[in-house]
Amino acid sequence: MYKYRLMAPGPTPIPAEVANIMANPIRHHRTPGFEEVVKEVKVGLKWLYQTQNEVILFSSSGSGAMEASLVNVSSPGDRVLVINGGKFGERFGKIAKAHQLEADIIDVTWGHGVSPSVIQEKLEQNEYRAVCVQASETSSAVEHPIKEIADIVKKYDQTVLIVDAITALGVINLPVDEWQIDFMIGGSQKALMLPPGLATISVSEKAWGLIDKATCPRFYFDLLAEKKAIQKNTTAWTPAVSLVVGLKEVLKIMQDEGLPQMLERHAKMASSIRNAAQAIGLKLLSPEAPSTAVTAIYSPEGIDSGKIVAGLRNHFNMTIANGQDDYKGKIFRIGHLGYYDMLDMATVWSAVEKQLSELGYQFELGKGVAEIIKNL
Known part of the structure; x- marks a missing residue:
């Protein structure tokens, strides 16, 4: 045997202490006790993301957070630039098209990182609302050069950088504030050592300014509603309570390791x-x-x-x-x-x-x- x-x-394995905490009787999400959990999770996520930005919690897969990032910053007809070096880069393109965005695709051979100069050339030729890229493309086991891409995108006031860091958060160094990453997405079932069902997104001040003007329809994935909620140590909708409780323990484990x-x-x-x-x-x-x-x-x-x-x-x-x-x-x-x-x-x-x-x-x-x- x-x-x-x-x-x-x-998904990845779950530490026993995390599983045990999640097995406790479930809390009600509109109570002072759970608000205290969310408050501690906020602090831990800012430490992990290396940011002072708000980090939003969504009860969804990472794909939900990818969609949320795009629709909240865009209006129908906006042009976005998608780096497609695998299944998840391809997914960004599909999300963009589903919301009537014009998606320009940079196809990258599986197994290779994107060349930042190609992104620079595209941004010089067209106006883009967003550049979408994976920090770690899981399907092809590639890391794209996020710092170099961020150095390019930050020069464009009306363009945000959306980084899918679902398999990179807690694995490689991605200092959000230092590199000026506008959106960075995490998923619970990867290095966060939790079951699937929870996504995290950091949102920059530059991005919030564009979100105020964007008109793509959104309801559940409304980042403005979630920003208002997270500032009160809660969420706009019923969260995955047990996963949030587990995330508090995970972040403690991570901070203990350093x-x-x-x-x-x-x-x-x-x-x-x-x-x-x-x-x-x-x-x-x-x-x-x-x-x-x-x-x-x-x-x-x-x-x-x-x-x-x-x-x-x-x-x-x-x-x-x-x-x-x-x-x-x-x-x-x-x-x-x-x-x-x-x-x-x-x-x-x-x-x-x-x-x-x-x-x-x-x-x-x-x-x-x-x-x-x-x-x-």
Whole structure:
């Protein structure tokens, strides 16, 4: 028997102390006690985001927060610039079109980061209400150069930068105020170590000024209503109460570890998996701009990556992720964001090597694991 191990890029494991707190009898959301929870969560989120901006809580998936960011700052017919380097960049484009926005798409080959000069050229040619980009594109395991993009966008008074940091928040350094990021989005089921269902958005003063003038319809995702509520330590609508209570505990865990230490832990886990893969002759999908949250690895020639994913599930009770779209069957993805440590990396890679050996891939068994052991 093997105990269940979740090693995908989301959802991710939940610490026992967080799960236990969420299992307590539920609080009513319109009480002083819950308002005190929200107050503490606000402080913790500002610490994590490295911002003095308001951080809004939405009871939704991260996709809901992506939609909220776009519709609150835009009016029908506005032009937005979308960096599409994977499934979630593609999603920004779909959201824009659903709200009658003109979406100009910069298509980036999966496994590569966007070139900031291309964004600069686009902004010189057209007026855009928003530039939309992933800090960490989960489907292709790429990090886009957010600081360089922010340095460009901040020069344009009528253009905001919307950063999907759902798999980057708490994983890589994204100082919102220092870099002048207008919207930054987080999701509970990633490095925030919670079940799915809660999204967070930081909103800059520049963005609030444009929100006041925007006319895209919104109701549940009305950021002005949520701003008014969060300033009173509450939410406009019934929140995911247990998740907010859990988030309070998560932020305490993060602060106890320390932000630099947490970021270093993630960087170390990511590099260990990349080194292990390359040690046994496997190629990375994104060697030049690799994500710190998830690693995408090409399956050996002649082996469908789905067999690796299924093998870990059936033989070791372990979940990793297959590729998506054109990369399904070609790559497998290992998550290393949130409640993981280096021993988890050694465990998942041991299972990967064993399954590859069973599938007929010729390599020195244990060579990749040894790379991880060096860094324990």
